[in-house]
Amino acid sequence: MDVVLDNTDLQILERMQANARISNADLARELNMAPSAVLERVKKLEQKKVIQGYSTQINPASIQQKLLAFIFIRSSEGFTCSSSTAQALAAIPEVQEVHHIAGEDCYLIKIRTTDSSTLMQLMRSQLQKIPNIASTKTTIVLETVKEQQQLVIPKI
Amino acid sequence: MDVVLDNTDLQILERMQANARISNADLARELNMAPSAVLERVKKLEQKKVIQGYSTQINPASIQQKLLAFIFIRSSEGFTCSSSTAQALAAIPEVQEVHHIAGEDCYLIKIRTTDSSTLMQLMRSQLQKIPNIASTKTTIVLETVKEQQQLVIPKI
DNA sequence: GGATATTTCTGAATAATATTCTGACAACAA
DNA sequence: TTGTTGTCAGAATATTATTCAGAAATATCC
Numbered sequence: 001m002d003v004v005l006d007n008t009d010l011q012i013l014e015r016m017q018a019n020a021r022i023s024n025a026d027l028a029r030e031l032n033m034a035p036s037a038v039l040e041r042v043k044k045l046e047q048k049k050v051i052q053g054y055s056t057q058i059n060p061a062s063i064q065q066k067l068l069a070f071i072f073i074r075s076s077e078g079f080t081c082s083s084s085t086a087q088a089l090a091a092i093p094e095v096q097e098v099h100h101i102a103g104e105d106c107y108l109i110k111i112r113t114t115d116s117s118t119l120m121q122l123m124r125s126q127l128q129k130i131p132n133i134a135s136t137k138t139t140i141v142l143e144t145v146k147e148q149q150q151l152v153i154p155k156i
Numbered sequence: 157m158d159v160v161l162d163n164t165d166l167q168i169l170e171r172m173q174a175n176a177r178i179s180n181a182d183l184a185r186e187l188n189m190a191p192s193a194v195l196e197r198v199k200k201l202e203q204k205k206v207i208q209g210y211s212t213q214i215n216p217a218s219i220q221q222k223l224l225a226f227i228f229i230r231s232s233e234g235f236t237c238s239s240s241t242a243q244a245l246a247a248i249p250e251v252q253e254v255h256h257i258a259g260e261d262c263y264l265i266k267i268r269t270t271d272s273s274t275l276m277q278l279m280r281s282q283l284q285k286i287p288n289i290a291s292t293k294t295t296i297v298l299e300t301v302k303e304q305q306q307l308v309i310p311k312i
Numbered sequence: 313g314g315a316t317a318t319t320t321c322t323g324a325a326t327a328a329t330a331t332t333c334t335g336a337c338a339a340c341a342a
Numbered sequence: 343t344t345g346t347t348g349t350c351a352g353a354a355t356a357t358t359a360t361t362c363a364g365a366a367a368t369a370t371c372c
């Protein structure tokens with residue numbers, strides 16, 4: 001079940017991670033391979049779900065999303081967190097991440113809104129609807145120094 | 157200094173966010189525009205830094221990165237967190253995000269490693285070198301339910 | 313209002329690329 | 343050996359990116 005990736009695959013992933021819109025021809029040139037061979041590998045990486053998708057990083061401020069916050073959500077169910085709660089949280093568009101975490105708190109979510117009043121409004125209107133939420137603890141981000149979902153590609 | 161985006165720009169961003177590798181021709185077809193016009197807009201969005209980049213989402217497990225953790229880092233400097241500390245944290249490849257946060261803790265980082273022993277090893281070898289770190293509080297992620305840097309595109 | 317920039321668009325030409333296909337080659341197993 | 347599988351190169355062609363000239367729409371200024 002474990003996917004095996006050789007050095008060529010890792011080279012492809014490294015370059016595509018840094019620039020998802022690199023042309024197949026450029027990629028082939030950098031790897032000294034035929035475009036058809038590289039394309040074949042990329043398609044397989046997509047099929048094997050090693051590549052999960054291609055996304056464009058948008059400057060949040062340019063679309064009026066200036067507030068970033070992390071919220072710890074404690075469930076009244078204790079350690080047996082229902083996945084329906086997680087699904088309900090994930091369904092909120094402003095919620096970018098939902099993590100089930102170890103410890104007394106149950107979930108950690110990452111949320112982005114235009115401003116703090118919008119966040120509060122959202123918490124009142126949306127989070128209140130979700131059952132089994134006992135308490136929340138919000139951490140406001142003042143400044144983001146680094147933010148990349150850039151993974152460390154292992155070297156062979 | 158504020159960038160103005162019209163409805164066409166937002167349509168482009170929405171589609172490219174979902175699929176960064178959409179062809180310019182397809183994009184033009186969906187928007188009922190000439191490819192040259194769409195291309196011109198995309199180039200401008202890149203120039204204006206509204207589009208910050210294109211990235212490939214890689215399944216972390218496929219490259220042996222199975223552990224995700226958030227670490228709150230308290231600085232000994234109190235509220236006057238030096239940016240050099242942030243830079244040092246950001247320089248660690250495994251550290252994906254560095255946020256300067258409100259409250260008593262100073263930084264919140266998101267970090268991804270192969271396993272928990274690698275994380276501990278990393279904290280011993282890397283974090284210890286960074287000056288002014290008073291304490292750390294680590295939250296281990298058991299399961300990620302949602303993870304997208306997908307922003308909410310405003311409607312006009 | 314009216315003249316003049318400025319921006320944004322279309323449409324066509326061409327340069328470049330993606331995609332498909334065939335067959336070669338190597339590694340491996342029966 | 344024989345067959346299988348996977349990966350590759352190279353050529354053909356389908357599709358696309360890119361460039362450009364000019365039209366249309368928008369904004370700017372007097």
